[in-house]
């Protein structure tokens with residue numbers, strides 16, 4: 001492969017913006033395309049109007065335009081087999097193939113893998129028949145339990161999981177998922193599992209199929225409203241490192257969860273290459289896996305990559321060609337926080353097209369980067385065009401400063417009906433007192 005490469009990033013969110021920014025720092029990047037990217041990436045990547053799920057269109061563009069390496073970021077194109085299609089066209093890429101992407105695309109696959117290999121997770125049963133599932137939850141609650149989690153098997157935009165605190169809630173969730181098909185075919189099967197308790201941690205890890213290198217830990221804030229109230233969202237803000245994720249816990253996770261998962265995927269015939277995301281719950285019985293994602297998290301990436309020291313492209317190339325063991329992967333000692341500014345109403349209905357002001361002022365502050373997600377260009381300026389609009393991220397020496405600085409920067413940014421949580425990092429910082 002040539003020394004300076006033309007690279008394409010698939011996707012259009014804040015996570016992709018963070019990847020584009022980090023790749024721009026690499027001396028090995030020649031041209032950089034985003035398919036389709038967003039208006040906030042202009043000047044950093046060339047925007048190509050091809051949807052992330054248009055596998056054939058993306059492969060054709062890359063082949064015709066001399067793209068040397070592709071970073072496939074979102075779950076949909078990975079589950080659709082974009083990595084396989086690129087490989088068939090002779091174009092190397094970062095990301096798992098379709099078979100390995102099942103670790104996220106099918107919760108039944110992921111749970112069965114964990115059970116078979118003794119990887120700590122919530123105990124569960126899987127069902128493809130709604131009546132069997134309904135009978136099971138009736139018995140479950142009749143035996144004295146007071147909560148259960150119902151999960152659609154397939155991808156559901158992060159909305160296929162329902163925490164149920166009564167038998168009625170569990171029955172409603174099953175009817176909605178399996179009978180009314182609220183999440184389409186993703187609800188043909190369900191996982192019903194025990195409800196775990198404890199702080200959550202996200203750990204992203206580089207993988208080349210055999211070697212796994214964890215990145216700095218982070219904590220997402222998934223609910224829409226302060227105090228972890230309101231509906232689940234894609235993520236309203238993040239901090240890194242995660243104060244609950246001590247080095248002792250990290251060691252335990254490496255031994256009991258991370259390495260066994262990589263080995264299990266190899267053994268299943270689908271070695272995992274790319275970024276493997278471990279959604280963990282740090283319970284009083286030790287860390288347990290609540291989900292795998294086959295990709296970088298959003299907005300975890302916006303706090304993790306700014307702390308990465310070294311060349312992201314170099315590491316990604318090594319993940320693709322199986323030489324990650326020789327990579328330099330180091331993280332700075334500092335901390336980062338990201339506050340998501342969303343359209344009022346998200347994750348429900350919201351209006352678009354409001355002018356966004358103040359991004360430049362925010363970025364004049366020390367250590368601030370504004371990552372664009374749901375933004376469009378309107379009359380030559382940026383306007384809102386999605387649910388999660390921006391991620392205002394701060395890097396500082398301490399987590400306390402990172403959180404405070406992110407909120408100072410948020411005050412500089414304005415658009416109509418902006419909604420953001422005021423308590424990103426509060427719970428994590430309490431644990432440091």
Ligand code: AMP
Nearest residue numbers: 122149158161193194195196279290291
């Ligand atoms: P998932 O899509 O599997 O990540 O689930 C979304 C969110 O639901 C997680 O981030 C947790 O907050 C919550 N959750 C999922 N599984 C469980 C569980 N077994 N116990 C408690 N909370 C859970």
Ligand code: GLY
Nearest residue numbers: 234235297298299
């Ligand atoms: N922030 C959670 C996710 O990316 O799935």
